[in-house]
Amino acid sequence: MSSKTLSKWSSSNMGLACTHAISGIGFAVALACGRNTEVGSMTDLCFKERSRSRSQKHQKQISYYMLLVAIVCFILLFLTTGFEHGHIVYEVNLSLLIGLTPVYLPFILYWGLRRTRKEMGRKQCHVRNLRATCTLGLSTVIVSDLVGTMTKRRMRVSEIFVDMGLLSVDNLDVSAQSPRFIELIRASVLCNDAVICPGNIGVPKMQKDMYGNILDIALLKFGLMILPSIDLLRHDHEKVANKHYNSEDKVQVTVHRTRDADGHLKLVLLMKGHCEVVIRRCSTFAIRDEELPLDEQLQEIILSLADGLLEAGRHVRAFAYKELSDELEFRRFSQVNTGLEGGEYKYRDYLAVDTYSLRFLGMIATYNPPRSTIPKAVDRCRAAGIKLIVVTQRKPKMAKALAVDVGILPAPSDTFQAVNLKRMPPTAEVVDMSQYADEKPQHQRRHIEQLILNQQDLVCAATSTDQLHWIADACRRLGAVVSVIGGTLHDTPAMRSSHVGVAKYGSAVMCEASADLILLDTSFATLVSVVGDSRLLFENLKKALAYCLATNICNILVYLFFFLLGIPLYIHIMDELILAFLVNLVPALTLIYEPPEENLMLQMPKVYDDFLLNSRLFFVSHILVGTIEAAAVFMTYFVFMADKGFLPRTLVALNIAWHDDMLDDITDSFGQEWSSEARRQLECQVSSLCLMSLAVMQCTNLVLTKTGRANLLAHGFRNWLLSLAVLLLICLCVQLCIMDSTVCLRLEGTNELHFGHFLLTNCPFMILLVFIETTRRYFIRLFPDSWLELATMY
Known part of the structure; x- marks a missing residue:
């Protein structure tokens, strides 16, 4: 290895490079072993720990949130353990745990990744790692x-240098070319590893399937247009030795056995490679009908032309020719393919050929056009x-x-x-x-x-x-x-x-x-x-989470009213499950299919805001939207209870006595006595009313959550799955009016809920929610980058 070269891989006299020599016999000095070899260093780098993906960060954030909810509920359960009638205390705490635990978050994240993977597959991008769809x-x-990646994998011949002239293929007249031109094209077909695949009989020349590297295929296709029969040419010039092109030598050498005009056997050596490598091995240059010595001045002219083609983005290959006249070389290669030699040693003697004193034929430039x-x-x-x-x-x-x-x-x-x-x-x-x-x-x-x-x-x-x-x-x-x-x-x-x-x-x-x-x-x-699809996934995931988390504040306030004010109101566990899966999860999944409201590819990457759950999302979902939904639930509850005879002041401090089966003489504001069975029926109806109120308010919230900034009417309603989800929520409310609640099926009596009266109670809150959210979006559009956007744009 040269003393001036520090890198062993860039040295010009490296013969073997570790495991790249996979067959045959060779003698060399081992310069490196193990991790110091090329393959060893690549293996060491490949087994390093991968960088954490974006979805892993999201999963970790969701896990922390679920753990925090569980800890808070456990503390509340511990603090309320001393209350009488512990079964109702445990049920209320379990209801709060189910209502606050985001069991739907992993489903939403997985469904979003799966849907984006499908969209990427339609755009010719196969996803092997589901987590990468979010990180991209x-x-x-x-x-x-x-x-x-940026150029087509189909090269074409663009220029040909022969007879000291540069010819353009676009306006080439083949019939007017000299024999040197045909000789160059024949050399490009013979010193070529590309082959025509079987089964192409009758297929047009330029549409034939070929096997090989893209440069050899380009040369072979160009030869198909110029030469009458490539198969006959290759049959008459049997290849008896072949040194394949590699990045170290930068040349390909082939030896062909053919016969001259008199029928005598002769061997022809052809060389193809980089111009500066090939031209150093040439001593003459054929121009038209005469053969001139290739002096330094002529070499400089050819090399400068090759550099000009390289600057124009062309791949340049030079070709050279030589007849092997040495008797030893003739005898060695004439014995190949006669049955005396094994197939695997067919091309073993190419290194012994004298690859100098060649005749320079010319250059062929190929162009790899950009997509x-x-x-x-x-x-x-x-x-x-x-x-x-x-x-x-x-x-x-x-x-x-x-x-x-x-x-x-x-x-x-x-x-x-x-x-x-x-x-x-x-x-x-x-x-x-x-x-x-x-x-x-x-x-x-x-x-x-x-x-x-x-x-x-x-x-x-x-x-x-x-x-x-x-x-x-x-x-x-x-x-x-x-x-x-x-x-x-x-x-x-x-x-x-x-x-x-x-x-x-x-x-x-x-x-x-x-x-x-x-x-x-x-x-x-x-x-x-597909980067745009990944960005859309992140935006839609935040919309889905903002929609789902809006019901949390209602569950928290119901819990506080039960223990702090003693109001006998809580949402049954079965209704909480319906709320979590039918009201929250299923409609939230339709938000994943929402089209982009603005050009996401004109925005900067949100590297420093890479959180699904952030303070702005909690503020909008819990404070702006959640409090309005909670107010609608409490208004519905107090109106219905007042209609049954229980004014708000009568309900205070009635939570434990309300659930005591031994008490049958609880009186309302008008002196009517309520038995335990009647109270249980009323409680089931109230739980259904709370679920209906949350479903109606979430239906309004679902339509508003379609956009984060854009005008809802301008954005449109192209997401038909979301329209079906709205219809589902409306049908759920109607169904709860017709049938008893699922926790009251064992009880006798009708539901006695009126959908029209229920809507009149909730309509003011629906209008208030639409007004507040529409106004917020309007001012965000009117004053971009204002404090309102920084505080509420999640």
Whole structure:
């Protein structure tokens, strides 16, 4: 290894890299073992603890809330243990526990995650980890690769350099081309690992299915248009040796056995690879009908042209040719495929071939066009306050060209006004990460942190595996919520260290196994679109919780009135269960399907307000809405009891005596005596009335909770599930008027509840609730960022 190179993986004379040598025989010196190897370091990074997801924080918050409710109810039970008739005391405490315990919160959270997962699946984003559907909307940084995610995975040939001329494929006349052009195309088809899949007989040429990497497929498809028969060409030029392309050598070498015009056997060596690597192995250059020496001046001209193509975002491959005339080489390769050699040793002798003194044929440039949806997705990403970090192993020139194509960087011709209109950072540049590769890890991390803090958007070229992981880790340590898009085994450590790991479909098995989301269409625009779904989930979850928690203040006040004032009022346990599941849970689930009331992708990520249960939500649900609902319940109760003969002053301090079965002479305000059975019947009716009042008020609250800021009429009623939930609550109230309460089925007598009289009692409170909530939303819209929004906008 060179003494000037500190990184063993970036050294040019590394022969074997740990477990990448999986077959064959080789001799080498072991430079690293265990965790110091490339695979060992990736394994060590992959087994680090994952960052906590957003839903885990929500579940922990809900657990704390449920634990606090249980502790408070236990303390109240302990304080009220000394009362007479302990069975009614325990029943009232149990009723309060059931009424305050948010048993519906886990169901709402799970249903919201499940519904969002289904919506993401419709947008070609498969969710492997249900928790990631909520965390994704909180992302402040997205680390993405450039090729494949923002560009199409279908390359096409764009330019051809042959005979010292650069030809454009768009206006190419094949019939007017020289034999050197045909020779170059034949070389691109032969020195090629792509094959046409079986079963494509009769399929048009450009629609045939092919197997191989996207660059080889592009060259093969272009050869299909130029050459008459590729199958015949490959049959006449039998491949007897093949050195596959790799990132270390940057060339592919093939040896073909064919026959000349006189029928004599000959061997042809073809080379394909990066221009600067191939041109160093060439000594001549064929121009039209003459062969010229490839001097340094000519090499500089060709290399400068290749650099220009790279700056334009082209993938350039150079081709070279040589006939093997050495007798030893001829004898070695002429014995291949004659039955004397085993199949697995078929291509073992390619290293012995002299790959120098070649004849330069020309260059073919391919273009990987960007997806049409990417520029708009990048703009949405910037508008949503999400920092975009693009990481690629490509060279800086090509990375810059591709970044300009997809709209990440401004084009050199863009004016300052155009840059501002596109929300592009005017000073953004491509960072060559290879310049930091020789520094120590702690110094590289410091440079990465400075780049993240100084650049609005960042494009990192020539990035190594360690640097990709350090980028994700640095963003997380700086307080960002990171989502990483990867597709190879080397991306797995960065995906594991992020909050949300996103894999592309068809990527490495380890990469997909470590991912939370899988992009089925491998498009960056798909991820940006599902960020909006995740944000909508968070907003709708808070609406559902605000709706459900509005009944808590009524349960608390009923409990206080029972013990402090002695009012014989409490909601039966069965009615509490109906309230929790039919009145609260089922309608709250329909709020999950509510469409967005405003453009969520124009808002900043709510990193510092990442709480489902916050003080503003408790204030609106308990103080503004809950007190009005409680007032409606108490008004209904006192009106009904007064109608039966019990004025409010008569009910004070009557809680224990009311439930004493031995007392049959309790008198009302008009001197009428009430037996224990009559009181029990009246108590069942009162419990039904309280449930009906809460159901009617919650029905009004459900419609109002559709929006948090927008006008209800302008927002519309597109959520038909919520309309069914409103109908359910109305039917429940009517049913309670027709039938006895579920706790009174064992008693004789009719319900004697009148729905019209009940509505007249609750209508003023319904109108008051509509007026207060509508007025609050109006002033929030009229005065944005005012104290009212800061205090009540949950």
